[in-house]
Structure formats: structure tokens, C-alpha cells
Amino acid sequence: xxxxxxxxxxxxxxxxxxxxxxxxxxxxxxxxxxxxxxxxxxxxxxxxxxxxxxxxxxxxxxxxxxxxxxxxxxxxxxxxxxxxxxxxxxxxxxxxxxxxxxxxxxxxxxxxxxxxxxxxxxxxxxxxxxxxxxxxxxxxxxxxxxxxxxxxxxxxxxxxxxxxxxxxxxxxxxxxxxxxxxxxxxxxxxxxxxxxxxxxxxxxxxxxxxxxxxxxxxxxxxxxxxxxxxxxxxxxxxxxxxxxxxxxxxxxxxxxxxxxxxxxxxxxxxxxxxxxxxxxxxxxxxxxxxxxxxxxxxxxxxxxxxxxxxxxxxxxxxxxxxxxxxxxxxxxxxxxxxxxxxxxxxxxxxxxxxxxxxxxxxxxxx
Ligand code: ATP
Ligand code: MN
Ligand code: MN
Numbered sequence: 001x002x003x004x005x006x007x008x009x010x011x012x013x014x015x016x017x018x019x020x021x022x023x024x025x026x027x028x029x030x031x032x033x034x035x036x037x038x039x040x041x042x043x044x045x046x047x048x049x050x051x052x053x054x055x056x057x058x059x060x061x062x063x064x065x066x067x068x069x070x071x072x073x074x075x076x077x078x079x080x081x082x083x084x085x086x087x088x089x090x091x092x093x094x095x096x097x098x099x100x101x102x103x104x105x106x107x108x109x110x111x112x113x114x115x116x117x118x119x120x121x122x123x124x125x126x127x128x129x130x131x132x133x134x135x136x137x138x139x140x141x142x143x144x145x146x147x148x149x150x151x152x153x154x155x156x157x158x159x160x161x162x163x164x165x166x167x168x169x170x171x172x173x174x175x176x177x178x179x180x181x182x183x184x185x186x187x188x189x190x191x192x193x194x195x196x197x198x199x200x201x202x203x204x205x206x207x208x209x210x211x212x213x214x215x216x217x218x219x220x221x222x223x224x225x226x227x228x229x230x231x232x233x234x235x236x237x238x239x240x241x242x243x244x245x246x247x248x249x250x251x252x253x254x255x256x257x258x259x260x261x262x263x264x265x266x267x268x269x270x271x272x273x274x275x276x277x278x279x280x281x282x283x284x285x286x287x288x289x290x291x292x293x294x295x296x297x298x299x300x301x302x303x304x305x306x307x308x309x310x311x312x313x314x315x316x317x318x319x320x321x322x323x324x325x326x327x328x329x330x331x332x333x334x335x336x337x338x339x340x341x342x343x344x345x346x347x348x349x350x351x352x353x354x355x356x357x358x359x360x361x362x363x364x365x366x
Contacts, residue, residue, distance in 0.1 A: 010063055014077035015323075016055070016315035016366035017356060019062040023198060023365050026066045030087055031057045033096045037086065040102050043111040043122050051314070056083035058311050058366040067091070110134040116161050118267070118288060119149030152236035152267055156286035160267070163201035164287050172205050172268055172289060175233060176224075180209055183223040187211045192306035193290070198362040204288035205268075208306055210299045218242075221262045221293045228266075235286055236267040242293070244331055259305060259330035264291040298331045300344045305330025312359075312366040320354055328354070 013019055025031060038053035059078040060067070070088055073079060079087070089096040102108050113135050114125035133139050136157065146154065153160065173191055180187040190196075193206030209224070211217045221239055228234050244260040268287045277283040294302035305313060320328040326342075327334040333342045333353055344350045351358045 009072065009074060010076060012059060012062055012076060015319050016058050016062070016312050017319050017354075017359065019058075019366065020359060020363035021058065021062045021312075021366040022363055025061050027060045027063055029094075030060045030067065030090055033086055033090050033099045034060065034083060036099050036102065040108055040111075043108070043115060043125070045122050045126070052080055053083060054311050056080065060087075061366065106134065114139070117150055117157060118153030118160050119147060120153065149236065149238065149265075156235065156267060159286035160288055162285070164203065164205055166195060166200055168270060168285075168287060169195045169202065169205040172270060172287060173207070175228070175268075176207050176209075176289075176291065179224045179227040179233075180220075183227055184211060184216065184220055186213070187217070187220065190303060192292075192303060193308060196307045196361045197309065197365050199365075204290055206290045206306055207292070208299070208302055209291060209293045210296050210302075212296055214296050217293050217295055221264055221291065224291065225264055225266075233268055234266055235269050237264055238266075239264045259302075261302065261330070262293045266291065297343075300346050300350060301328075301332055302330050304347045304350055307361050307364060309364060309366050312364040315366065316354070319356065324354055326354065 034053050034057035038050050038057060041047075041050035041053060055078045059076060067073065067087075068091065070084075070091060073084070073087070086096045086098060089098070107129065110129050110133075111122065111125050114120055114128055114133070115122060117136075117139075128139065128142075128144065131142070131144075133142050133144070136154065139154070169191065173189065177189045180189055188210050190208045190210075191206070192208050193204070194202040195205065209217070209220065211220070221241075225234070225237055225239055229237070240263050242260060242262040266289045268289045269284050270287050271284045273283070275281070275283050292302065292306060304316075317328050320326040320333070325336045327336065328350075333344065333350060334340070335342055335353075342353050344353065348358050
């Protein structure tokens with residue numbers, strides 16, 4: 001037993017964007033439990049609860065050592081009553097009874113399976129469950145009409161639920177670079193998302209495309225997609241055009257966290273190695289890929305917004321709004337006090353405007 005006096009107390013900011021969160025997590029037993037409850041809340045459309053558990057999990061990820069006693073948590077922000085109860089349960093019993101019963105529940109299992117289909121969100125999954133559909137077999141025989149995304153998602157279910165490796169992300173990066181070079185010389189491709197933060201695997205691969213000459217990027221996405229499509233690289237794609245200019249509510253205040261860049265949600269057909277294909281041996285796999293095109297003038301904001309983590313992004317916007325009276329989006333930073341947009345050509349400049357110490361991508365794993 002350690003006495004109260006020997007317990008080292010942590011001093012941690014309540015904003016994840018003021019913390020350095022690497023992938024080196026000393027409390028994965030606790031963060032796994034809290035993340036599962038966050039996920040369960042999100043799957044049940046309880047967003048407030050979801051965020052509370054995400055913030056608690058992110059706080060635990062940022063601690064420099066393993067927590068072994070509740071007394072170490074005294075004075076820490078972001079830990080609500082419910083999260084503390086879960087942590088206490090894990091510290092005392094090795095597992096949280098709430099997490100265990102959630103994992104075992106028929107509803108949670110069904111929500112996981114159904115939302116594991118690309119194109120299926122929590123609302124659709126909930127509707128299907130209410131109609132007695134709990135798994136893929138039941139869905140296939142239900143006669144439910146699936147949209148194009150969901151059909152693709154179901155068809156490539158196993159591949160898309162297999163984590164994407166960094167090597168696969170790099171292979172896809174080369175293909176995207178080639179496509180972009182072929183349709184518009186001088187275009188640039190940046191790897192964003194979890195891989196930019198140093199993650200070794202991901203659920204998809206995220207790319208941001210731009211051109212150093214403002215305006216040249218207009219119309220780029222359909223050309224890139226056509227190039228990829230004609231060479232058989234795409235199993236599915238849905239391109240959405242840029243709606244930034246026509247938006248009425250102001251660029252820095254999107255209706256949701258969704259930005260308005262021209263984008264493509266796709267499923268790539270990635271050939272593995274040089275093996276021979278046979279009836280029983282498939283030589284390719286399906287991989288989810290997000291492509292986004294940004295004008296160079298918004299590129300720094302787009303890179304920052306697409307690098308994540310999702311919670312880090314949320315916290316940056318909360319910091320900007322609550323502490324600085326500014327509105328941050330993946331397009332721009334607006335200063336509400338000076339009533340003007342703040343231009344930036346690098347992420348470092350954006351952190352500086354926000355009065356934050358620069359946090360590199362590898363430390364944004366909140
Ligand atoms: P994973 O390894 O699971 O893919 P990730 O961090 O890359 O993890 P993504 O879901 O690919 O997660 O999201 C990457 C980043 O892109 C996040 O920061 C997220 O905020 C941003 N993002 C994702 N979808 C959108 C969207 N529709 N509009 C704006 N930004 C988005
Ligand atoms: Mn990603
Ligand atoms: Mn993505």
C-alpha cells in the first residue's frame with residue numbers, strides 16, 4: 001500500500017489541445033473501458049454522454065504514468081461521477097461491470113455489427129434492430145433496400161473491418177499521387193488522419209489534395225476520380241462538390257463539424273503483392289479511402305482539421321470559441337472580436353493565433 005503522501009498528483013489541462021497525447025498510453029485498461037462506453041453512447045445517439053466519456057478517456061491517455069489508486073485522480077478535470085465510478089471498478093476489480101454487461105448485450109453486439117457496414121450509421125442500425133435485424137445474415141434475408149454505399153459496404157464487409165496498415169496506406173498514397181500528377185502537374189497530396197499522427201493502422205486512409213496556384217484545384221476531384229476509375233482502382237466512390245462558397249451561414253461557422261470541401265468517399269481495390277489469383281485466392285483487398293481537395297489558401301486549416309484526432313479537433317474548436325472568441329473550421333479561423341478572418345499558411349501559425357503551444361501531429365492522439 002502507498003500512503004496518501006506518496007501518491008504523485010498529476011497536473012493536466014482540461015483542454016485536450018493543450019496536452020501532448022502520444023500513442024504511448026499508460027492506462028489502456030482504463031481508456032479501453034471508457035472508450036467502449038463512449039462508443040456505446042454514440043451508437044445510441046447519446047452524444048452528450050459520448051463526449052463526456054471521450055473526454056475522460058482522453059484525459060487518462062495523457063497521464064504520464066499508470067494510475068493505480070483513485071487518490072491519484074484528485075483534482076483532475078474531465079472526470080465526471082460516472083467515469084470515476086468506471087475507473088474505480090477497473091482499479092478494484094480489473095474490469096468494469098458496466099463495460100462487461102454492455103459488451104454482452106444483444107443490442108450493443110447488433111449495433112457494432114450493423115454499423116460495421118460502410119454507409120450504415122447509428123440511426124439506420126437502430127431502425128433495423130427494431131425490425132428484428134441483428135446480424136448480416138438477417139439483413140441479407142430481410143428484403144431491406146440498401147443504398148449504393150451500403151451494398152458496397154456489405155459486399156466488402158470483412159476487408160473493410162480489417163485494419164489498414166501503414167504499408168497499405170503508403171501503397172495507396174503512391175497511386176493517388178500518380179493520379180493527381182497525371183491530371184494536373186504540380187498538385188500536392190498530403191496524408192492526413194490517423195496515419196499522419198503516427199498510428200500504425202487505421203480504419204481508412206485520408207488524403208488532402210491541393211495545388212500551389214489558387215484556383216487550379218477547381219474541378220480536380222472529378223478528374224482524379226475518372227483517372228482512378230478507368231484503371232480499375234475504385235470499387236465504390238461518391239464525390240461531393242465544394243459547397244463552401246454558396247453557404248449562407250458563413251465559412252467559419254459550418255452547420256456541423258462537416259466541412260464543405262470537394263470530397264470523395266471511396267473504396268479502393270488494392271492489389272496485394274505479385275501472387276497469382278485463383279478461384280479461392282483473392283489477390284486484392286478493399287480499403288476505405290477519403291480524398292479531399294482544398295484551395296491552397298485554406299490548406300493549413302484543412303490539414304489541421306483532417307489530421308485529428310476527432311476529440312483533439314473538437315477541443316481546438318471549443319478552445320477557440322470559449323477562450324478566444326474565435327471560430328475555427330477546416331476552412332478558416334475567424335476572430336469575432338476583430339471581426340475578421342486570420343490568414344495562415346502553416347499549422348504553427350494557427351496554433352499561434354489561438355494562443356496555444358504548437359502540438360505536432362504525433363502528440364494529437366487525444
Ligand atoms: P482512423 O484510423 O480510424 O481512420 P482517424 O483519426 O484517421 O482514425 P477519420 O474518421 O478518418 O479518423 O477522421 C480523420 C479526420 O478527418 C478527423 O480529424 C475528423 O475530424 C476529420 N473528418 C472526418 N470526416 C469529416 C467530415 N465529414 N467533415 C470534416 N472533417 C472530417
Ligand atoms: Mn482515417
Ligand atoms: Mn476518414
